[in-house]
Amino acid sequence: MALVSSNSQPCCTNNTMGLNPSRKVRIVAKIRGFTDLEADFPSGVSWISTKKPKGEASETVSLSFGDQSASHKESYEVDHCYEQNEDNDIVFLQEVKPLISGVFDGCNATIIAYGARGSGKTSIIKGTSEKPGLAAMAMDEILSVAEKNGNSVAISVYEVYQDRVCDLLDTKQPAVFVLEDAQGKIQLKGLSRVPVKSNSEFQKLYVSGLGSRKPAQTIANELPRRGHKGLILYVLAHNENSDALLVGKMNFVDLAGYEDSRRKSSDSLSVVENSRLNKSIYALLNVIHALSANESHVPFRESKLTRLLQDSLGRPSRVLMVTCLNPSFCQDSIYMVNLASRCCQRINHAASESAKKSKSLARATIHSSHKSQIPRSVSATAKKQATSRVPLSEKKANGGIVSALKGRRLFDEARRFTTSEKILPQASSMSDNISAVEHSVDEEILQEKPVVTNAIKSLGEGNQLSDVLKNAKAEPISIVEKDDPLSESLKPTEFASTVEKDVPIEENHLEGVTLSVNNSEKMLNFDKEGQNSEKENKISVVDEERSPPISARLREISNNLKSLYSATPPCVKMPEENDASSYALVPLDIMEPKTPMVDTINDRWEVANFNSPWETLSMCSSVVKSSLVQEYLRFLNTANKEELKRLKGVGEKRASYILELREESPEPFKSLDDLKEIGLSAKQVNRMMRKEVGGLFN
Numbered sequence: 298m299a300l301v302s303s304n305s306q307p308c309c310t311n312n313t314m315g316l317n318p319s320r321k322v323r324i325v326a327k328i329r330g331f332t333d334l335e336a337d338f339p340s341g342v343s344w345i346s347t348k349k350p351k352g353e354a355s356e357t358v359s360l361s362f363g364d365q366s367a368s369h370k371e372s373y374e375v376d377h378c379y380e381q382n383e384d385n386d387i388v389f390l391q392e393v394k395p396l397i398s399g400v401f402d403g404c405n406a407t408i409i410a411y412g413a414r415g416s417g418k419t420s421i422i423k424g425t426s427e428k429p430g431l432a433a434m435a436m437d438e439i440l441s442v443a444e445k446n447g448n449s450v451a452i453s454v455y456e457v458y459q460d461r462v463c464d465l466l467d468t469k470q471p472a473v474f475v476l477e478d479a480q481g482k483i484q485l486k487g488l489s490r491v492p493v494k495s496n497s498e499f500q501k502l503y504v505s506g507l508g509s510r511k512p513a514q515t516i517a518n519e520l521p522r523r524g525h526k527g528l529i530l531y532v533l534a535h536n537e538n539s540d541a542l543l544v545g546k547m548n549f550v551d552l553a554g555y556e557d558s559r560r561k562s563s564d565s566l567s568v569v570e571n572s573r574l575n576k577s578i579y580a581l582l583n584v585i586h587a588l589s590a591n592e593s594h595v596p597f598r599e600s601k602l603t604r605l606l607q608d609s610l611g612r613p614s615r616v617l618m619v620t621c622l623n624p625s626f627c628q629d630s631i632y633m634v635n636l637a638s639r640c641c642q643r644i645n646h647a648a649s650e651s652a653k654k655s656k657s658l659a660r661a662t663i664h665s666s667h668k669s670q671i672p673r674s675v676s677a678t679a680k681k682q683a684t685s686r687v688p689l690s691e692k693k694a695n696g697g698i699v700s701a702l703k704g705r706r707l708f709d710e711a712r713r714f715t716t717s718e719k720i721l722p723q724a725s726s727m728s729d730n731i732s733a734v735e736h737s738v739d740e741e742i743l744q745e746k747p748v749v750t751n752a753i754k755s756l757g758e759g760n761q762l763s764d765v766l767k768n769a770k771a772e773p774i775s776i777v778e779k780d781d782p783l784s785e786s787l788k789p790t791e792f793a794s795t796v797e798k799d800v801p802i803e804e805n806h807l808e809g810v811t812l813s814v815n816n817s818e819k820m821l822n823f824d825k826e827g828q829n830s831e832k833e834n835k836i837s838v839v840d841e842e843r844s845p846p847i848s849a850r851l852r853e854i855s856n857n858l859k860s861l862y863s864a865t866p867p868c869v870k871m872p873e874e875n876d877a878s879s880y881a882l883v884p885l886d887i888m889e890p891k892t893p894m895v896d897t898i899n900d901r902w903e904v905a906n907f908n909s910p911w912e913t914l915s916m917c918s919s920v921v922k923s924s925l926v927q928e929y930l931r932f933l934n935t936a937n938k939e940e941l942k943r944l945k946g947v948g949e950k951r952a953s954y955i956l957e958l959r960e961e962s963p964e965p966f967k968s969l970d971d972l973k974e975i976g977l978s979a980k981q982v983n984r985m986m987r988k989e990v991g992g993l994f995n
């Protein structure tokens with residue numbers, strides 16, 4: 298079906314966002330009903346409390362978790378919370394239906410369900426044929442309005458897994474490319490669009506049919522189970538030539554369940570995969586944060602999903618975020634709500650005084666105050682992590698860094714909270730009962746960094762490699778790389794902005810990376826809101842000339858260390874088992890690979906205790922191979938067209954295609970596997986690499 302963009306101007310002036318039409322993002326929570334298993338819980342009641350902060354007149358609802366008797370309670374504000382007994386039809390009527398008329402006026406809408414694993418995301422979006430989800434209800438409504446207006450309707454169903462998109466309606470499609478045309482419009486190349494005339498057709502395609510089918514065999518190998526599932530409902534108009542003109546679209550996204558990557562994944566996803574998945578959830582939340590804060594830059598390019606949804610998230614679209622909550626204890630749920638409320642910069646710390654005040658305003662709807670429902674480990678975590686993040690309101694009271702929020706990413710805030718732990722003990726003591734949300738997002742993003750720190754420890758003193766690593770660690774500020782999400786979280790402003798005047802801090806340590814803070818930065822303090830923005834801007838200037846090599850070096854070294862480890866035979870000397878310091882920075886439940894002891898003598902690598910020269914040689918070859926591959930990929934990600942054409946197997950066409958891919962994502966080649974995207978088979982890639990290596994000896 299040919300699809301041409303409609304000329305109709307979007308008109309989103311109708312009340313499409315519930316109570317407040319001026320806000321483009323609305324964030325609601327939905328507490329899932331108990332499953333049969335959970336119904337047998339001793340208390341049989343939810344551990345989530347909701348209350349209206351300003352009494353019945355409140356436009357928002359604050360959520361808190363667990364023990365209500367605590368004097369200090371952290372609460373998270375959302376626009377509304379749907380209780381366990383409120384079914385999908387209520388959510389549809391109040392939240393989704395009002396968006397539909399906007400879609401017919403050219404105002405795209407996106408409904409995103411997100412939350413911890415098993416929190417009811419699929420049930421609310423997709424539902425079942427017996428208990429329809431929001432998508433089916435929306436389809437019903439859209440079909441009936443389309444019939445009246447003479448429009449037609451079509452759908453696409455896709456999955457985003459590990460930043461790759463695949464078509465779930467046509468499993469023969471190898472991959473979907475997200476491209477941006479000259480007008481900035483997003484094109485989903487390779488995503489099929491199927492016309493739908495009735496709800497039963499939709500049910501067949503999406504609810505019980507192809508849309509829920511596993512991707513084709515070839516793709517299934519690359520795309521394992523846990524990904525983000527998306528549905529696009531297109532409303533189309535037809536001109537005299539029968540061209541289909543896009544009027545508007547409604548997206549439904551069932552995000553993959555969030556799971557703290559420090560825990561062992563329950564579906565045996567590797568730490569890296571899980572972490573990458575979480576990173577894409579953060580990327581989406583960063584976008585939502587930027588949109589709600591009306592920031593001029595919205596980081597759509599951070600993930601494939603946000604890129605794909607760009608024209609349905611950005612202005613003038615409407616976004617509904619449904620935070621799905623498990624009705625029984627789930628640490629990840631608290632974390633998700635925490636992020637949701639931060640998206641709207643709504644986080645309250647109801648300290649005792651304000652709690653007293655609020656008593657007269659509203660009575661909490663407390664579903665449970667059952668301490669027993671919260672496992673012991675949580676209180677233990679609470680104590681262990683008593684140095685919790687500081688709520689925004691608290692920070693304001695402490696000198697106000699709220700003004701510094703604008704222009705920052707949601708997950709930079711997480712880092713700031715973590716840093717402030719060290720310097721605002723009085724504030725941190727107020728958060729004892731929160732525990733569950735202490736987990737810093739950046740740990741996920743930076744989860745590879747402990748490898749580097751451990752490596753330095755393991756390598757020992759006087760080692761060339763450990764020196765390189767140390768230098769990289771000690772490099773001041775310049776390790777920040779523009780537009781690099783990994784380095785983004787290390788922006789010096791994040792540290793500077795949290796440093797209190799009187800607190801002497803020489804260094805900030807995070808995740809194994811040390812940033813030196815010089816005296817002038819150390820003296821930063823916020824007497825008045827915003828006063829320091831100029832200074833802050835100055836120190837946030839990135840030394841772009843110096844930055845890339847260092848962060849690139851870190852990454853390369855980290856990769857090499859990993860491959861060194863994987864290539865290491867069992868006889869390689871490991872750090873002492875009982876040397877706890879080697880793992881001091883490693884999250885408790887993740888075993889980082891142990892890095893072998895490596896000595897450098899006369900510029901030559903020698904691996905201690907190798908059984909034979911053969912093993913040494915094999916190990917070295919493996920390191921060289923890995924370096925070469927990394928260099929090759931870097932070349933593909935950065936070289937210009939003429940340079941690309943110098944590669945064996947890359948002609949004019951492929952070189953252009955590589956550049957096209959780079960338009961789409963700044964670093965499209967992360968592994969040799971990614972070369973499949975430019976039409977090279979594994980065999981061809983192998984042959985090419987052999988030729989490259991062979992060429993070195995010509």
Ligand SMILES: Nc1ncnc2c1ncn2[C@@H]1O[C@H](COP(=O)(O)OP(=O)(O)OP(=O)(O)O)[C@@H](O)[C@H]1O
Pocket residue numbers: 329330331332333413414415416417418419420421553554555621
């Ligand atoms: N309102 C409800 N009442 C009772 N049980 C429910 C309700 N909603 C969902 N469930 C049950 O909860 C479980 C998890 O639901 P669902 O699969 O929708 O969660 P999910 O968040 O999509 O999970 P995942 O993170 O694994 O994708 C399922 O067994 C489902 O039947």
